[in-house]
Amino acid sequence: MNKSPQVSVRTMTDQNLTDFIRCPYRFFYTHIEKKKHPLGWRQGIQHIINKVVSSYFQLPQSNRTPANVMKLVDQYWGRLHLRMFDSQLQYYMAAAAVTDGLMRNLSSESEIAQPLFLYEKFKMNLKELNADLSLTFDVAEWQQDTFIVKKFLVDADEQMLELYCHLTVVFSEKVFGIRPSRIEVVTLMDGERHVFIPNNDSLEAGLNYLHMMKMLLEDTNRFSDLYNMNECPACPFQDDCDRDEKNEGKQKYLS
Numbered sequence: 001m002n003k004s005p006q007v008s009v010r011t012m013t014d015q016n017l018t019d020f021i022r023c024p025y026r027f028f029y030t031h032i033e034k035k036k037h038p039l040g041w042r043q044g045i046q047h048i049i050n051k052v053v054s055s056y057f058q059l060p061q062s063n064r065t066p067a068n069v070m071k072l073v074d075q076y077w078g079r080l081h082l083r084m085f086d087s088q089l090q091y092y093m094a095a096a097a098v099t100d101g102l103m104r105n106l107s108s109e110s111e112i113a114q115p116l117f118l119y120e121k122f123k124m125n126l127k128e129l130n131a132d133l134s135l136t137f138d139v140a141e142w143q144q145d146t147f148i149v150k151k152f153l154v155d156a157d158e159q160m161l162e163l164y165c166h167l168t169v170v171f172s173e174k175v176f177g178i179r180p181s182r183i184e185v186v187t188l189m190d191g192e193r194h195v196f197i198p199n200n201d202s203l204e205a206g207l208n209y210l211h212m213m214k215m216l217l218e219d220t221n222r223f224s225d226l227y228n229m230n231e232c233p234a235c236p237f238q239d240d241c242d243r244d245e246k247n248e249g250k251q252k253y254l255s
């Protein structure tokens, strides 16, 4: 990392915020310095999950069966390489957990005739933050005069769940003028379904949260207080990372 790099955030996306929560240095190397790095197992699996969920909802409703979920997982899982994983055991355990989780969760969604959004990415300018905001809605289902938003993730900790809910509420209210009635996040590695019900205070809480995140993203001096060493063993930047250096000087822009 360059000496005390200043970061000016012009665009906040679900991806760069998630990476920041996992590790601020990793966010810096990936989204500011744009260093190339091999796809990790988590990203690889997330890509497969997105493909399976998207393909599933494009099937005719009568074909949305557990057997077809399994077929789709089989079809896409072969794109992952064993070398992306720490061990063969991890590879097979992940395959079992994701297959089981998708079969259970997608089969219960077979009554959705046509999702309102299916992996649709939206971008908006948020003047309160003087930044653009970008978010992908995995699956949204229209219900009476509002909608339900669903997301399927490999895994997520409390901070990531909080981030996703705030982003979804702010985006829905600011872009569509509608508060979602429910936000559901399924974390497939542990098989959990996390449900959030936004209320009247959620928009303000979301804006405050995003304001705080923007300040953290731009304050590289605090990165050393925020990184999580648990992320290091599987990190592609281990050899380049100067996580303990505090430096000065260069202006960088995230766009």
Ligand code: SF4
Pocket: 023, 024, 025, 026, 227, 228, 229, 231, 232, 233, 235, 236, 237, 238, 241, 242, 243
């Ligand atoms: S090695 Fe650790 S501190 Fe450095 S970027 Fe990777 S996860 Fe972050």
